[in-house]
Amino acid sequence: MDFGSMFGKIQEAQQKMEAVKAQLKTIHVQGDAENKQVVATFSAAKEMINIQIADELIQEGDREQIEDLVTIAVNRALEKADEVAEVETKKATDGLLPNIPGLGL
Numbered sequence: 001m002d003f004g005s006m007f008g009k010i011q012e013a014q015q016k017m018e019a020v021k022a023q024l025k026t027i028h029v030q031g032d033a034e035n036k037q038v039v040a041t042f043s044a045a046k047e048m049i050n051i052q053i054a055d056e057l058i059q060e061g062d063r064e065q066i067e068d069l070v071t072i073a074v075n076r077a078l079e080k081a082d083e084v085a086e087v088e089t090k091k092a093t094d095g096l097l098p099n100i101p102g103l104g105l
Helices: 003-024 055-060 063-093
Strands: 028-033 038-043 048-053
Touching (some): 003 063, 028 063, 038 063, 048 063, 055 063
């Protein structure tokens, strides 16, 4: 593969990555804790959309428990966001470039 061809492929990969980034903002994932008493919703681009906390949990008033459950739900949602982002990125760049360590594609 010559340099010009490789440069063209890199530009194409960059364009596809920009499209993937935009698409990830439209995909929503959720993480929950304690039988969905806390639900965190994020975009696959890791932007927080919403946090829902069950009224019963708030009424119990155990601040430490609520904080722990929010942390669990958020972390689960972020893990799902990472998984979706990885899949979408691989789909967009599959076969586009050779596997170059450190390129992140």
